[in-house]
Amino acid sequence: MLELLALFIALAAGWFWIDTLNARETALAEGQRACEAEGFQFLDWTVAQSRLRLDRDDDGRLRLRRIYEFEYSETGGDRQTGSVTLLGRSVLSVRLASTAILSASNVVPLR
16 A cells, blocks of 8 residues: 555656646747747747646636746846746746736737
8 A cells, every 4th residue: 555655656757747847838938939039039948837826716716826937138238037927737827027928718818
């Protein structure tokens, strides 16, 4: 019985690790896309996870909410911090300093 528990824990840890790698790749692509759309330079070609918690999606199912932060430059001589928020595999928002690029299909950005 102890072996089954150890196997289950190892499988859960493996799933979490792979899921985190996939989420990181999504956040990296979204951060790059947002910077390119605004004409900014995406710095260091990396994102760092800053928060992780459980949250519910629109259907009421528990999902992991991850927030990744990255740095970008508007002029080439400065550093600004942006973030990508994921809920499960869905991108909730991408934030660049004073702007927010919303990816949700049911949100209309006000300008």
